[in-house]
Amino acid sequence: MSSNPNVTLNKVYKRYGDVEVVKGIDLAIEKKEFIVLVDPSGCGKSTTLRMIAGLEGISDGEVGVAGRVVNNVAPKDRDVAMVFQNYALYPHLNVYDNISFGLKLRKANKEEVEASVKEASSILGLDQYLERRPADLSGGQRQRVAMGRAIVRKPEVFLFDEPLSNLDAKLRTQMRAEIKRLHKRLGVTTVYVTHDQVEAMTLADRIVIMRDGKIEQIGSPMEVFTKPVNTFVASFMGSPPMNLIKGVMVQEEAGFFIKLKDNKVPVPAREGCTFTEGQKVYLGIRPEDMYLSSNGLNNFERISCHVDLVEPLGAEALLHIKLDGQDAVVKTDSRNTSIDEMSESSEIFLNLDYLHIFDGVTENSIY
Incomplete structure (x- = not known):
């Protein structure tokens, strides 16, 4: 400036x-x-x-x-x-x-x-x-x-x-x-x-x-x-907005994970980012960084979910899902997948390259 x-x-x-x-x-x-x-x-x-x-x-x-x-x-x-x-x-x-x-x-x-x-x-x-x-x-x-x-x-x-x-x-x-x-x-x-x-x-x-x-x-x-x-x-910012899912940090031999209820999401190592065992966090992931398939993804995690509702929007569709009892939205290409197939999905794939983590108390970004 x-x-x-x-x-x-x-x-x-x-x-x-x-x-x-x-x-x-x-x-x-x-x-x-x-x-x-x-x-x-x-x-x-x-x-x-x-x-x-x-x-x-x-x-x-x-x-x-x-x-x-x-x-x-x-x-x-x-x-x-x-x-x-x-x-x-x-x-x-x-x-x-x-x-x-x-x-x-x-x-x-x-x-x-x-x-x-x-x-x-x-x-x-x-x-x-x-x-x-x-x-x-x-x-x-x-x-x-x-x-x-x-x-x-x-x-x-x-x-x-x-x-x-x-x-x-x-x-x-x-x-x-x-x-x-x-x-x-x-x-x-x-x-x-x-x-x-x-x-x-x-x-x-x-x-x-x-x-x-x-x-x-x-x-x-x-x-x-x-x-x-x-x-x-x-x-x-974003439409739909970023998904914010409550979790807790756990440390294992392979590194830190965000523990939800039944699912566990690995946190790729990133310079300058530190966590503590038991730290309350929000896992942040945008709807467009969640997929029904792992095709084309290099760094992903598969997690189980339940689809509540599918909103078709032409070339795209919004899937309203439950992740361990918490609400989230997935934005997906609807041209190659039928509404019935989307409704029956029981797992999604998170693109870990676009993972965000926010402190559960201050709500500030920490990753």
């Missing part, structure tokens, strides 16, 4: 009376970076975004934009543009006037307004809708208008507050791609808030995972997916 980030949060707190909503977070966002703040609903991500925008005051700490502290700077003077969940369009104005509204407030000349609106409209595919009012547009088109209003400001930072949550699944997928292309084309620093981990994985350069007003982990999508720092991140 550079020594001159574009947006900074330095020990930022937000309190409402005695209730602490954001608890001393530190974050540095690079110029042109696409950052996604993600957490379960109500854990502080939208409040954090609104503090960057200036729509919420901060209780302690500093917020910086483009090298200056903006704690006491009005929202309109922070050089940020925000796109809201509810679009916030003026219903009596047409698309052209909605997009140009902010420029006109700034007393921009007519030529500048026309050129800016034309550029934004072209980028977002709105040319044929400029005379329409919001009521005559689809949800996706209204969201593009809201984005156009942000683009014409040519801000230092774009802020997106769950902009796709009101759209149906197909439109969300389409708009995700449009937002990604827009960022690639404009190269503007972007902070995006969502509770949808699929949006976070597909859009972000780095993901900031929050819980109860604190940052749990910051990393690239693949870093937080493959190296979660604790059980919260492991179970939050």
Whole structure:
């Protein structure tokens, strides 16, 4: 990371009376970076975004934009543009006037307004809708208008507050791609808030995972997916989430094993990882790293299970299984195996190359 980030949060707190909503977070966002703040609903991500925008005051700490502290700077003077969940369009104005509204407030000349609106409209595919009012547009088109209003400001930072949550699944997928292309084309620093981990994985350069007003982990999508720092991140990122199965460490002549009830899983030796006999742990394994066959696996363990339910999803299927009385999910290719065969499975194979272990008390990653 550079020594001159574009947006900074330095020990930022937000309190409402005695209730602490954001608890001393530190974050540095690079110029042109696409950052996604993600957490379960109500854990502080939208409040954090609104503090960057200036729509919420901060209780302690500093917020910086483009090298200056903006704690006491009005929202309109922070050089940020925000796109809201509810679009916030003026219903009596047409698309052209909605997009140009902010420029006109700034007393921009007519030529500048026309050129800016034309550029934004072209980028977002709105040319044929400029005379329409919001009521005559689809949800996706209204969201593009809201984005156009942000683009014409040519801000230092774009802020997106769950902009796709009101759209149906197909439109969300389409708009995700449009937002990604827009960022690639404009190269503007972007902070995006969502509770949808699929949006976070597909859009972000780095993901900031929050819980109860604190940052749990910051990393690239693949870093937080493959190296979660604790059980919260492991179970939050991924669809379906990582399986977390309670066990106890036992040491034998061959090394350490995770003892479940009837099954026992060997732990391949890894430098820097130490355990103690009787240590309570969570065995972590993602659904896609569990198989009905050992074909193609170099480092695996066969364990017995009982299949409760099969969910066919086209090319894939989800098997809901019981492992020594504990729930787990297996994601498998359904094109070469019938539903009946899946339902009758009595064993699965764990890919030990992708085994995770979390401490049973702290819930932090230890392997």
